[in-house]
Amino acid sequence: MKKIFILTGEPSGDKLAAKVISKLKIKDSNIEFLSLGGESIKSLNIDTVLDLKEVTYLGFTNVLFNIIKIKKNINKVSKMIIDFKPDILFSVDSPDFTLRVAEKVKQKLPETKTIHFVAPQVWIWREGRVKKIKKFIDHILLLFKFEGKYWEKENVSCEFVGHPLLEIKEDKIDLNQIIKKNKAIISLFPGSRDSEIFTLTPILLEFIKLMNEKYEDFLYVFHTTESQRSNLEKLLSNSSINNTEIISDEKIKNHILKKSVFAVSKSGTVSLEICKYKVPSVIIYKMNFINFLILKMLVKIKYANIINIAADKMIIPELLQSKCNSQQIFNTVSRFLDDQNKINDQISFTQEILESFRTKNLPTDIVANSLLKRL
Numbered sequence: 001m002k003k004i005f006i007l008t009g010e011p012s013g014d015k016l017a018a019k020v021i022s023k024l025k026i027k028d029s030n031i032e033f034l035s036l037g038g039e040s041i042k043s044l045n046i047d048t049v050l051d052l053k054e055v056t057y058l059g060f061t062n063v064l065f066n067i068i069k070i071k072k073n074i075n076k077v078s079k080m081i082i083d084f085k086p087d088i089l090f091s092v093d094s095p096d097f098t099l100r101v102a103e104k105v106k107q108k109l110p111e112t113k114t115i116h117f118v119a120p121q122v123w124i125w126r127e128g129r130v131k132k133i134k135k136f137i138d139h140i141l142l143l144f145k146f147e148g149k150y151w152e153k154e155n156v157s158c159e160f161v162g163h164p165l166l167e168i169k170e171d172k173i174d175l176n177q178i179i180k181k182n183k184a185i186i187s188l189f190p191g192s193r194d195s196e197i198f199t200l201t202p203i204l205l206e207f208i209k210l211m212n213e214k215y216e217d218f219l220y221v222f223h224t225t226e227s228q229r230s231n232l233e234k235l236l237s238n239s240s241i242n243n244t245e246i247i248s249d250e251k252i253k254n255h256i257l258k259k260s261v262f263a264v265s266k267s268g269t270v271s272l273e274i275c276k277y278k279v280p281s282v283i284i285y286k287m288n289f290i291n292f293l294i295l296k297m298l299v300k301i302k303y304a305n306i307i308n309i310a311a312d313k314m315i316i317p318e319l320l321q322s323k324c325n326s327q328q329i330f331n332t333v334s335r336f337l338d339d340q341n342k343i344n345d346q347i348s349f350t351q352e353i354l355e356s357f358r359t360k361n362l363p364t365d366i367v368a369n370s371l372l373k374r375l
Contacts, residue, residue, distance in 0.1 A: 002375050005086040006035035006046070007077070007101060009055050009094025011192040011225055012269055014038035015250075016118065017092040019164045021046070023368040031375070034084050036077055039226055040250070049080045053227065055097055070097070078104040087375055088113045095120040099133060106136035113374050117141040117367060119158070122150050124301050130154045139374065141367055144310070144357060161366040162359035165272045183219040183243065186211075186333075187257050187279070189265035190232070192225050196266055199286050201235045204264065206326030207333075208241055214334065221245045221260070223253050223270075262333060267304045271316065272357075275307060275350040280343045282317045282332050286324040307353050315349045 006021060008014045018040035021033065025044065035041050038052035055073050078101050081089060089105055089112055091098035102114050114137050122129055127150060133140075134156045142148060142160045151158040190200040201222075208220050220243060224232050229248045236244055247256050254273065257263065263274045263281040274281045283305045303309050304318050317332050319325075336342050359366060 001030055001032050002088075003032045003034070003084065003086040004088045004090055004371065004375070005081050005084055006033060006037055006041060007081070007089060007091040007098050008035070008037050008041070008052065009097040011038050011040075011052065013093030013098075013118065014040045014052060016164055017041060017090070018044060019167070019364045020090075020092075020117070020367045020371070023364045024371060027368055027372060028375075034080075034086070043250075050077065055094075073097075074100050074104065077101050078108075081105050082108045085109065086112055088115055088371060090371060091116045093118040095129075099137070103136045113138050115139045115141065115371060115374065117161075118143055119147050119151065123147060130156065139370070141370060144306075146310070159366075159370060160359070161370070162363035163269075163272055163357050164363045164367075165269055166276055166354060166358055167362050167364060183217050185256060185260045186218050186220050187260040187263040187265075187274075188220055188222045189263065189270050189274075190222060190224070191266040191268075192228060194228075194231065195287075197224070197228055197231050197235070200266055200284065200324075201232060203284070203286070203324060203326055203329070205235070205239045205241060207264070207329045208244065210326055210330040211333070212241070212243065215337075218261075219243050219245060221247055221256050223256070224248050262337065264329060264333065267318070267320070269306075271305055271307060272354070275316075275354055278347050278351065280336055280346050282319060282329065282336075284319045284324045284329060286321055307350055310353050310356065311349065315346060315353070 006017050008017050014037045017037060021041065021044055024031065033046045035046050035048045036050050037046065037048045042048060082105060089102055091102050099116065102116065105112060106114055116137050119140050119142050120129055130150060131154060134154055139157045140151060142158055143163045145160045148158060148160055188204050190197050190204055211218060222232055222244065224246060226248045229246060232246050247253055257274065257279060258277045260279050263279050265271055265274055265281055265283060267283050267285040271281065271283060285304060301309055303314065304320060305316050307316055308314055308318065319328050319332060
């Protein structure tokens with residue numbers, strides 16, 4: 001029996017990996033899996049060697065303060081993979097963790113094929129990584145077509161597959177059984193990590209208070225993971241706001257989003273899902289000042305959101321750092337809600353960009369087939 005180890009480092013990678021593996025299990029049921037994954041991979045009845053929380057760190061300072069533990073986990077996970085002796089090591093996203101593990105595994109198991117999904121964003125910073133990565137990664141799968149030139153010039157085997165988050169597959173769900181209040185929905189995405197939840201949620205709660213002074217007909221739904229639900233519940237219970245809900249069930253999140261009139265989201269891949277459902281949005285993010293200064297010195301792009309990066313202009317407003325405050329979020333969202341033309345323009349532009357991200361076949365099918373081809 002052929003064996004695949006699925007290696008992720010954070011919830012977004014876990015979600016992407018699960019979409020692919022669910023397809024792969026249908027195409028070939030005679031594969032043994034083991035993983036370092038989270039809720040999504042566990043839902044496929046695949047064992048995980050560590051809790052994903054143990055390896056997820058956000059920000060330069062957080063990584064620095066936990067460097068000993070991170071190195072220990074890299075060695076620990078590498079040994080587990082080496083003991084498993086997979087035919088394929090399928091690493092997904094989180095390159096600063098997963099690629100370090102892949103390098104160690106390749107040194108001990110040169111016959112194991114290393115396939116990495118979600119290429120490191122060398123077009124943002126550290127383009128020189130390509131020369132090092134090509135020594136231990138056999139094949140790299142790209143979300144965006146424009147990334148190819150960075151890998152092809154170093155003769156790295158690569159393949160544009162598109163973004164699985166743009167796939168649409170839904171079951172019918174009666175939201176009235178879940179959201180009982182007869183109000184228009186504004187979806188809120190405060191992130192999936194502790195630091196994001198505790199930084200962005202208080203700002204979003206103050207934003208809701210401002211919105212409630214002007215509008216009476218909105219319900220604010222926080223989208224989160226099951227593991228972060230308790231943190232959100234504590235933060236919301238300490239507020240005096242009564243028009244909020246929390247959704248952590250992956251099966252109904254997209255249904256809630258699709259019914260939303262607006263979204264406020266932390267910067268990240270979730271923005272693609274928001275655009276997919278033609279929901280107008282703004283992007284927010286805030287990190288500690290030291291991390292921000294380091295990042296500002298290293299990055300070579302003007303925007304944080306992939307839609308804006310691809311368009312090379314601000315289509316979706318970005319409220320970052322000092323601009324990420326309740327008043328500015330309220331002002332920006334209000335301008336959109338009070339001007340349907342602004343909403344229509346944003347949706348029109350985002351759909352043009354999304355079209356360039358799509359492939360003829362479903363991305364998850366392309367990735368699954370790429371794994372099968374090399375198995």
